[in-house]
Amino acid sequence: MRLTLKPLGAVDAGVLEHLRRELRAFDEVVVAPTADLPSTGFNPKRGQYRASSLFEACLQEPGTRVLGVTEADLYETGLNFVFGYSQPGGRVAVISLARLRDADLARYRERAVKEAVHELGHTLGLAHDEDRAECVMHFSRTLADTDRKGREYCAACAARAELTLKRLRT
Template sequence: MRIALLALGDVDGSVMVELRDRVEGVFHCPVEIGEGFDDLASVHDLPRGQYLASKLLDSIAVRKVERDERVVGIVDVDLYAPGLSFVFGEADVLHGVAIVSLSRLRQEYYGLTPEENLFLERATKEIVHEVGHTLGLGHCANSRCVMHFSNGLADTDWKGVNFCFNCCPKMEFLL
């Protein structure tokens, strides 16, 4: 398997490099920073001030070709899905693509002091979680497993970046 991370819209390049290295450390497969795109205007919902996750997923899905590749779009804008006020990320299992938003993962979003390492840790967990979905994994009951559903950042901070002993074999089988 190979993983490509794409910056969609304005995303800090040094953050992309950090995330690439951290995701590589979890999956032990090549992770590259692929060619993203800048213009998010077509998925911008002006009244909400947010971006529609499924539309962004579609725009990545049309570009992905390789079967053994997983593509994760990284955005630094707020995402939503119909019926939900926001989403941290979303995966398209059929096409092997996913999307992750960085905007609510920073302490400063909540008026707190910035913590760079915590932010990168949260983003890594979100990316690994969504890649897990593209590999066919569902949510895991183990609250320490990266596939545990995060209702909020407290759940994200409690869980680890790795797959638990139940999810791990399922994932390796799919690689």
């Protein structure tokens, strides 16, 4: 089972390497060549890219799952910004580092891991965990939410994700 990390536009190499090492649910994590951000997805009025416009470049990559990583700020219809976005039950997801920055490099990288694990969770069939603020599947409205929650699935979410992972392994 392979996870492909797909940089979209210039992306901090330190964060990519951190994600490659820390996303351990997959047997193998590889970093694909960088692709350009899709000009069609850019909204000049907002100065943001539509998150789902980044899926196409991800879908061209092989891998059980493909996670697009960008430093561009992302939005979706009805949402002023998103930390990440996924195709529910699909093969690809994206995360944006734009709003995760912090003077504390370790905190910045940990936020990226949490958002990555969260979006990949959606691709493994997980919904938002409303009940447990510490579960990585808890929705992050603000960075404070992201900082408060852990990087792991709670037992219930982990069991559900494991069912999907088991199916993908066979």
